[in-house]
Amino acid sequence: MSAAPIVPPTRVLAVASHVVSGNVGNKVAVFALQSLGCDVAALNTVQFSNHTAYRQWRGTKVSAAEIKDLYEGLKENYLDDFDMMLSGYVPGAEAVAAVGNIAHELKENHKDQPGKFFWVLDPVMGDNGRLYVAPEVVPEYKKLLQYADLILPNQFEAELLSDVKITDMASLTTAIRTLHETYKIPHVVITSISIPGVTEANHLCVVGSSMTSTGEPRLFQITFPAIDCYFCGTGDMFGALITCRIREAALAVPNLDARQSWLSDDNVSGEELPLAKAAEKVLASMHEVLTRTKNDMPASIEKTRAGMSEEDKNDEKKAHFVKTKAAELQLVRNLECLRSPGVQFTAKKL
């Protein structure tokens, strides 16, 4: 494995949750970005002992006022010179607005330097038809979308933002078209799509698009095998890796990084987009990390159970903790999967 950074010096502001133990939010994003060579400023929106899929956790959320204050501190010390921003889970509508204001301000700072600042927004609101934030967070995200360069909703979040129910390829396309046209979002990737007729059996796919100069979608699809396990932090891992990989892919095209939102010429088709190239590498890294995590789960479960009393071993609630722990993404010991994944998934034009 080469130790050379994947991208030239890149300063990223990563705004997401922090958990003491385990790998979700900034705990994933910071390491993934750093391992590819990015200088990461990590603004943590919560500090919890562990992620919420354990069903019990301790810790505190950071207020909107604290988020603003930390950003003021950065500005006062000339530490707001970010090339990119990645935002994930933010607790509550007021805090979402505070994060949006930061992105807006960073965008304004560079309004005369196209391509100098790029915001990757993961609008964390819910999954599988269930909202896990307050309802007032949804309109707050809609207000911010105009500042985003790339958004990464899952299927449910894409429905919430576009107000289009996604049931087939036609409605999926309509949703993406709406995000380009109504909200002027240059790049969209909808993650983890599972629609009968669109996705093969036992597979998932992502569908992405970078709009043309007239706001038309250029769609691509990447299909990959589903792994039968519930993992947390996969969205955060996707967001971190694509932040770095989209920069790598944009820099591979002469002068593209000096163009607003790194938008390709209109004659570039979906599967040839830098966004598609970036997503191919991201999904390869993720498939390798998830496969290795899954393979290690039985040993991890046994290791934890070895320290438990017989009574605890037979407690269903406690078995859930042990299984959830075993499903934590195994990132640090799989550095080469992040930096130079071996498998290949290829983007297809839609």
Added chain:
Amino acid sequence: MSAAPIVPPTRVLAVASHVVSGNVGNKVAVFALQSLGCDVAALNTVQFSNHTAYRQWRGTKVSAAEIKDLYEGLKENYLDDFDMMLSGYVPGAEAVAAVGNIAHELKENHKDQPGKFFWVLDPVMGDNGRLYVAPEVVPEYKKLLQYADLILPNQFEAELLSDVKITDMASLTTAIRTLHETYKIPHVVITSISIPGVTEANHLCVVGSSMTSTGEPRLFQITFPAIDCYFCGTGDMFGALITCRIREAALAVPNLDARQSWLSDDNVSGEELPLAKAAEKVLASMHEVLTRTKNDMPASIEKTRAGMSEEDKNDEKKAHFVKTKAAELQLVRNLECLRSPGVQFTAKKL
């Protein structure tokens, strides 16, 4: 560079400060430990925008109650199965006591399994004769020393803990002897020593010791060139790297990791100790990272100044921010310095 982890699966609880931008505390420790392959649980004791050597910062400290609560959260989910703990800056005496209680409890959990848990304590209190914590923190640390396996005081902190004024090699030896004898601390490294007659000109040294079965010191010294620049986070980097490297070195000796505090046979002399071998690698990594950081400073200063107004450029206070930013440790783009440093500094018996 090989991508293989430096140590077998190792779960480390890292307790220290968090800064959004820059590299001190857990921002250094987490990446350094992760890059060598450790699974790090990061309990952040503050969230500040930047480190305090900028002379202005924003953010909040975490209370002793929150530290306790986060640890309870870990326990409730079987996430307290740590192999090692590294603690750095902790705000206030009550919070120091809370962190000490965590280490004590983790030690107690493994009292029948010698060597199963190892606490590296960096007793952050001050430097160069100046205390930068409340005076009541000092006795609090003294109470905790009995649970530590390895402590990493600087020269001033070693004086505070041992109540021995260090002016020459004889008093340095007395201080270390006191820490072994009075506080039963198995391993000690005193970092960044600069004593006329002990250290060569333009050089610094560390002096370390692992006690014998009768509590006698076994001293070694490693000398390295001083770099003429004020860096922050070097103590945190030393702590993180030695946490991983002492485990690597202990595992290289058959069955040593199954012995209380990984203490070597009495016939092993100072310069042959695993602690000495570990410190050699740590100082090599640090020297490479600091050299590269220093070399990049002029370019970093110019880059920041390019975005400043003429008035700001001539403001002395603002020049300090810019210089402090340029002196932030450049870790992520120098991964190979952390994993496989090229230079060599050799431990000498004292």
